[in-house]
Amino acid sequence: MRHLLKHAVLVIICMALPTLLLAQVSVTGTVTDASNNPLPGVSVRVKNSNIGTSTDVSGRFSITVPSKGATLEISSVGFKTRSIQVSENAAPLSIKMEEDAGRLDEVVVTGLATSVKRRNLANAIATVSSKDLVGTAPAQTFDAALNGKVPGALINANSGAPGGGISVKLRGVTSIFGNTQPLFVVDGVFIDNTATPAGLNSVTAAARGGNASNQDNPSGRVADLRSEDIENIEILKGASAAAIYGSKAAAGVVIITTKRGKSGKTKLTLSQDLGFVKVRKLLGQRSWTEERAAELGAVALADFQEAKAAGRMYDYEKEMFGETGLTRNTGLSLVGGNERTSFFLSGGMKNEDGIVKGTGYEYKSLRVNVDHRITDNIKVGVSSTYINSEADRGLTNNDNNSVSYGVALSATPNFTELHKNELGYPDNKYTASNPIQTRDLANNSEKVSRFITGVTLDAILQKSDVSTTRFIGRGGFDNYTLKTSAYFPNELQFMQTAEGTSVQGYAKSLNYNVILSLVNNFSPSDKFNLTSSAGVTQENGDFDNILNVASKMIAGQPNVDQAGALSPTQLRNQFQDNGIFLQEEATLIDAITLTGGVRLDRSSNNGDASKFYFYPKAGLSVNLTRMDFWKSPLFDNLKLRVAYGQAGNFPAFGSRFELMSIFNIGGNVGLYPALTRGSKDIAPERTSELEAGFDASILGGRVNLEFTVYEKRITDFLLQRAPAGSSGFSQQFVNAGNLRNRGMEVSLNTTPVSNRDVRWNSIVNFWFNRSRVTKLNVDPVVLGVFGTSLGSFKIEEGRPATQIVGAAGSPDNVIPIGDAEPNFQMNFLNEITFLKNFSLRFLLHWKNGGDNINLSQLLTDLSLTSPDYDDDGGTKGPNRVGRFGDTYADVYTQSASYLRLREVGLFYNFSKMPTSVIKGLRIGVSANNFLTITNYDGYDPEVSNFGTGFSTNVDVMPFPASKRATFHLTIDF
Template sequence: MRKFKGFLMPMLLALLCPVVLWAQVSVSGTILDSKNSPVTGASVRLRNSTIGTSTDATGRFSLNIPSNSGQLEISSVGFKSQTITLGTIEVANMSIKLEEDAGKLDEVVVTGLATNVKRRNLANAVATVSSKELAGTAPAQTLDAALNGKIPGAYINSNSGAPGGGISVRLRGVTSIFGNTQPLYVVDGVFIDNSSTPAGLNTVTQAAAAGNPANQDNPSNRISDIRPEDIESIEILKGASASAIYGSKAAAGVVIIATKRGKQGVTRFNISQDLGFVKPRKLLGARPLTEQRVIDQEWNVEEYRAAVAAGKIYDYEKEIYGETGFTRNTNFSMTGGSDKTTFYFSAAQKDEEGIVKYTGYRNSSLRLNVDHRITDNIKVGFTSNYINSSSDRSLTQNDNAGVTLGVALSSTPSFTELHPNSVGEYPDNRYAASNPIQTRDLVTNNEKVNRFIFGINLDAILYKSPKSVTRVVGRGGVDYYGLKTNAQFPSTLQFQEVAKGTSIQGFANNLNTNYIISLVNNWNPSDNLGLTTSLGMTQEKHEFDNLLNTATQVISGQTNVDQAGALTPVQFRTKNKDDGFFIQEEATLHDAITLTGGVRFDKSTNNGDPDKYYAYPKASVSWNLSRLGLGENNLFDNLKVRAAYGEAGNFPAYGSKFTAFIINNIDGLPGSIVDRIRGNAAIEPERQTEFEAGLDFTILNNRLSVEFSWYNKVVKDFLLQRTVPPSSGFALEWVNAGDLRNRGIEIGLNALVISKPNVKWNTTVNFWKNRSEVTKLVIPPTVLGAFGNTLGTFRIEEGASATQIVGIDEGSGGLAVKLGDQEPDFQMNFWNEVNFFKNFTLRFLIHWKQRGDNLNLTELLTDLGGTSHDYDDDKNANRIPDGIDRINQLGVTARPFVQEAGYVKLREIALYYNFKVGWKNIRGIRLGVSANNYAVHTDYKSYDPEVSNFGSGFSTGVEVMPYPSSKRATFHISVDF
């Protein structure tokens, strides 16, 4: 392979040298819709070349092309594409009218690392999200949150409501249990890191001391750094049949992000300002107290009487979680350029306060995208993005030491005094291990990121003839960030009496580099046959270095870790390299039948054998019956059947092939001993195979389109840790433990409901469901991911759902039985856009998740603490308070903690008004108001059914006193110059 690379690179560079020069002519015109309104941002490109531009706000374009050019291709989202044949003379002031494309049949979709196809001939169900859908309604705080409810086949969950993000994304069911569960994100050809780096809070909270050993620090994930406002479009390759060409990184799906690019013409400016506020979506409420209830709880009656007499009964939940946070989002952008060079620049800052005092999120970003056409045959593009972010996340979620805000509140009655006195001294909390007011005010939990992303794209035509075009396409770049976590627990805190002050400071450096070099040949031997051949090679490198310093006995008033009596450093480093090469062939017959076949070969230093290549094939067929004339004059305007098969992989967990050494101290002497987890030198990647079939059609003159997909996704050799005999000297061992299967359907409907001069209504409805099953398990059933059989846990066993929740139940004899399933019955979304009276636009998104269970321990903790708002209710009329009823079931059944988490959410709603201004320097003004997460219908008994306190891995849907979710309202103003 090394010799092959050494031969290919010089050959490609040599082929890039020839430059063909042509005489130039000018082509100009205006692109209009069916109502003679200008189409902004329409793409105008010279076929089989790198020459192209976009229309401005008035629909105008101007392009210099070689005099012997043949055809212009004109396309825009929501419209049918057009091809215009040009002569050799100059063509000026053309007027081109585009037809609406409600079914998005002419939308171009990625089919390979350097190839694409129109949706009408696409063989896979590829979801797309436009900039309008992503950030044009009610912008969410982060990119991953903005995707929620918009992707058919996805299960997206917020880990908590803490500022700065923290989202888990699962495409078409369970992909892995111990391996990577999150999709690969590719931004302008750059592979983006999306890991979560903990801040070491478990040292204080002891959250991992029992139950799930996974980290529960509530860190944010790094895809949240990317600003949604800079994104032009997103494509989601949900299964292996679509993502196979990405090989061993694609098992969990691929999210391909294209950011905004420059447009030829006069330099245009935009300034936008969003101002708003956030409030808690829901608070659980305080328990009404009486003297008898205080006595029953064995609380201090005299303290209660004194508080009542002084009028000092507090709602501490509202005081801590009930802040109204101010939000500000400022963005400046400019775009322009010549026929040779175009640019897009943006400078933006987002600053949001949280619903807990002293929490918030700040993101500052600079972006510069430049595209330059060196010759008519060679074009290069550069992408650069600098991000600086800071999030203050407070101290919430699971806790075995009683110190986080929610856990302390769960046992704190409303009459005890927690506020500081006149000199700033906080009283100890008599009823919990910490004073939550003191913790909120004095604890620091900050996460700062400096990130730089740089990418380069090369598109060069090496050879061109009337029937064949050969191109070289190169993409890649660098993703680097430095992350600093800072957690400070002063010695004055109630729970720091033993540690006498703790300072935890972490430093992480992450470097991702990747490149993709592709050779693509398009050959059209006739009008009825087109062949696209692509081959190339890829490489990805990843280096991560995290140093976490935990200092105790910190000198009062100091924060440096060297100003302490004891210091414990922990360092975690990873380094891996992945290489691959691929070949793919696409054949199009009569612009109706599309056949695709390809294979990718990958190797990785994470595999047991780092030099072994694994093959990931793909094949698909799409048959557009309407394009062949079948079914003409019948019900269908367009009818297509399709089928696709593909394989993708998931590298083994880093270090799983090695047996590690861990630090040990014997008689004061440091040394290394063998870890209790035995490595497996024969470990192999998890492999995913998927077969997908579908039927797509449009009716009513293309005003109604329907897309139906069925898939069968099999994950083979998934990773688990198994118990080994104690005589081996180890406790656990990494193994490829079994297989699991996901089956599901996805149905999408898009309709142009009304199209009148004063009213236009577009609607999209999606339905999707998934069912998983563990089909093979070579080790005994494995319990993992939660709190054990008494409170409920996940269990991997052959023949059962991969997301089942088990626990003890009445009559089970102490054995764990299935009590629920984290997977929803189904999900639906309803997206609507209504344009009326020309200048008004109303958009809204409704998201429906039917059932699906969470493990909720929040209610248990408030019951045990005697603070549940409904503790004294008697809904079953058995004369026993409901709180006591629930406590009495502890140890008898885990069923009360497995709670249905379905909902119907009005995720986004917005009303905008567009002013068309005739002033000299101002082209338009856009005003709007929006609301996000403002209306939710659910029977779930806690803050929000969307919760996952155990992070973004396998164990989603687990809740223990999270940072509550919030709702937001925003006013928008945008001015175009």
């Protein structure tokens, strides 16, 4: 029977092939802009099919299409989409594209397998293009490149250490003990963004006292992505847009699409960036006199007198953080293909020296993206990348043993001697470590080897004049290994007791997911369109981290087996998430769009792993200017929109179980329950969001306004509470209450000048968020930092979730003293093209308000080394210390407002090439973070020493922020 079926299929294909060949026709044409300049890279596709191509460097294209009823859709970013019907004897087409200043024809994601034009969108979805990421002044890592470019986001650098480390919050606080970072999706693959510590707490004791915050200064793994390979990013900022992603989407979704191949002549592009990086700001130190040195004691006075007589005052801060690092970034890409197969190949190498001697970042990547049309109805695409990186991150951020660079420097006056001599490095008389010695001999590095591969299958199962049904299968895997290595040899001053420490970590992560969906597009007329989609998803994760801490090391031997004592730990996290989704989108008269959908999710992390949780979504957009009754000549586009959705946040791994700890009594090994009690009924946090707004465009698209307000409610958020003492446990995860976020986002896109000589495009974004705890089933909880004497966060009913509280006169009088949430943020992005070939582009970012807990200044004040200690007639520093000594925490909670020139770049595109081999040539110069206006007393107002969780905005001697300048050269062959 099987053989008979094969022969029957073969006969049918052979009989149909001549008919199919006769039914096809070749269409050629040229695509230009309004000034008749050729447009390369324009997409030319047959509507409701997988047949497509793109224009070459001269704007020409050639495509074979079915003649009967074939309609070509011509689209390109920044231009309005055109539809052209072709006939069997079609003459060469001449197509002129009209500029789409309001991005109304831009296609954005509305579901796991569907999309819609922006003019019919019911949500405010932020988009970041390739040009926004790397077109002005490329940042060191992908996550840093997002900073200041996403309305509705609060982005902070955990420190300035090489290799990245960024905290991202979209539309306020989403969770306190759960995941606070958005879901990142690359070409359909859910990627892991775990920040894995290197075990530095074993040396720094930063988490002494049981503080659960992550204080090991790790980088997040989203930093591994190469910005130059990314075509477009869409940010679903809240549940109203991201609900279809279910229990991964409470904190938002970042959808990343990488560059694809294009049919036509193969294009080879070589890019080379050369530049330098320097510290953005040095704090300085107190100006010393004999009287001031005497305040440190008799040893310091003698030390000062000796240094003054020898003429050897030092600037140790500049010696530590004042290196000028060289940056090199080389990229090579190959783009090409034909009507059936297209490809994008790229490779990149980056090498950056840090501002601290011995630190830096090396990065290598290779990407292969291939798309192949098997038949006119079946298309498959593969996206694959390999990443290898190494970061030497130094030893910074909080520490309680005075061993990290900044903490040691805070107590070290500039007149003592720390440099190496014939006897070695002298001990630091004022604190536990010699930072020069630590910098030169210690090591803290991480190495990453990562594969990310995604596959997409798009098959048209049914097609008629009014209906098209597709099967879309997407999936892939994200697999990486992370090797962390921290070595502190026994000759270090602070290693005299431990006799050397080596911390070696190895983490392996494998995430893989599958999304299978059916999508039907039903369009019986130009007045009605219905898109139905349904599907299933599955994601599996396996994270395994082994950390070995060895002490009493044999001299010169970093291997953990060359030690007198070894303490291993292992964290294993496995999960499986399953989802079912349904979505319906109806468009009436190309003006009214209604969207409804539902997602059902279950997870092995839930208390009931078999229970499905229900997440609905709905949206409505009404484009008044596309309706027959609208007669106003003022508006080119006026759309009203409203959307609602729910998403979830799975409980933390292990919160449903009692974990076990090991004990050893008389050589007998056993297990006993840990102090955290499991909760068998633990449920996911649920986020419900309602957003509404309007989009307006006037003056022929030269002025575009987008206005959005939203309310986001989180129910059943997770907290830890103390159960009854008789239980034997000290903590338990519970669903403790509800909180709310309200905010507003405004975007204004204008073209003030547009003529033959000058074109100026300007974008201004404004946004703010306010949070409040609306319900709390447990007693108020102080968490996140060091306690109320220094300033801490407090979850309290009726108060903002981001409030900072502190003691006011006594330990028992705790009051609000600040708020980590900014009053508002604004950015100003401008691009000016002039003299035909010059392009000037710059981004200003203004953050107003938002407080930091500045414990860096506390450390220098207590050590009498603050640069402004003697200001105000010698009272400024003593007054701060005195107020702190009187049990007032507010003195070190400070506003982190700033105005920053994040990026500026000037480029020149050559119109005449020196040889026919070179098709394009572009040169330019750029700068990152070269200008910051702020009153904040620290290295940088953007700081989050405690990682990517809830407790951000804490400043404890971080790796200082840097600024960079770069020369760019790009050649197209």
